[in-house]
Amino acid sequence: AAELNATLTQAAADIKKADKAKRDLIANVSHDLRTPLTMISGYGEMMRDLPNEKTDENIQVIIDESKRLTTLVNDLLDLSKMQENRIELKRTDFNLSALIENESRKYEVYKVKEGFEIQTITVPEVMVYADESRMEQVIHNFMTNAINYSGHSKKIIVRETLKGRIVRVEVQDFGEGIAEKDLPNIWDRYYK
Numbered sequence: 001a002a003e004l005n006a007t008l009t010q011a012a013a014d015i016k017k018a019d020k021a022k023r024d025l026i027a028n029v030s031h032d033l034r035t036p037l038t039m040i041s042g043y044g045e046m047m048r049d050l051p052n053e054k055t056d057e058n059i060q061v062i063i064d065e066s067k068r069l070t071t072l073v074n075d076l077l078d079l080s081k082m083q084e085n086r087i088e089l090k091r092t093d094f095n096l097s098a099l100i101e102n103e104s105r106k107y108e109v110y111k112v113k114e115g116f117e118i119q120t121i122t123v124p125e126v127m128v129y130a131d132e133s134r135m136e137q138v139i140h141n142f143m144t145n146a147i148n149y150s151g152h153s154k155k156i157i158v159r160e161t162l163k164g165r166i167v168r169v170e171v172q173d174f175g176e177g178i179a180e181k182d183l184p185n186i187w188d189r190y191y192k
Contacts, residue, residue, distance in 0.1 A: 032072055035144045036065040042109040053112075061106050068140070071133065089131040096167060097122040097160060099132065103139045104158050110147060115154055122160040126167050142171035151175035 043061050047054045104120040111118060128135075139158075146156045153174035161168045178186065 029072075029076060031144075032141075033069065035140070036068045036072070039065040039106065039109060040069075042113060046109060046112060057105070061109075064106065068137075071137070089134065091129055091131055093127055093129050094132045095125060096128045096130075096135065096169070097124060097126045099136060100139060100158060100160055100169060103136060103143065107143055107147070107156075116147065116150070117155045118158065119156070120158045122158075123162045123167075126160065126162055128167060139169065139171070146171045146173035149173055149175040 040062050043058050043065075047058055100122050101120060104118060107116070107118055110116040143156070143158070150156060150173040155174050157172045159170050159172065161170075
């Protein structure tokens with residue numbers, strides 16, 4: 001009886017943990033979908049309200065963010081692969097500096113609508129061999145987090161540095177940061 005009780009208690013705990021993981025996953029997915037939707041509607045409204053903003057570049061942002069939504073939805077449909085770490089990287093040679101500058105430019109809407117100051121510092125023509133769409137996704141996630149957690153400063157610095165054959169990309173905000181006691185948890189899949 002004691003063994004059965006322990007098994008049922010463990011099963012209940014596992015179900016509770018799985019339920020929490022499911023809720024957290026839904027929250028994370030909602031967060032990831034919300035940003036491109038915000039960009040699409042923000043740029044659309046800006047172009048509607050400000051005649052000078054009806055540019056090919058701004059239209060391209062809407063197209064790019066629509067593609068990002070499609071990628072996110074495809075990732076969701078492919079969730080089993082993600083859970084089993086079977087995502088295939090499609091590596092090519094590409095200009096990382098140009099990708100960083102293009103990604104940073106997409107956040108101009110936050111400058112116009114919310115008063116953000118976004119500074120981008122890159123090294124010219126840094127070529128890398130990597131999965132371009134995944135690198136774009138990482139930079140996008142860093143930018144989104146920096147915007148969400150920048151606090152009152154609304155200042156963000158995107159910085160690319162090159163030392164020998166090592167390139168480093170960092171996105172810095174000036175918010176309150178992560179408490180030291182929480183740092184060990186940041187790599188937990190469901191930890192915010």
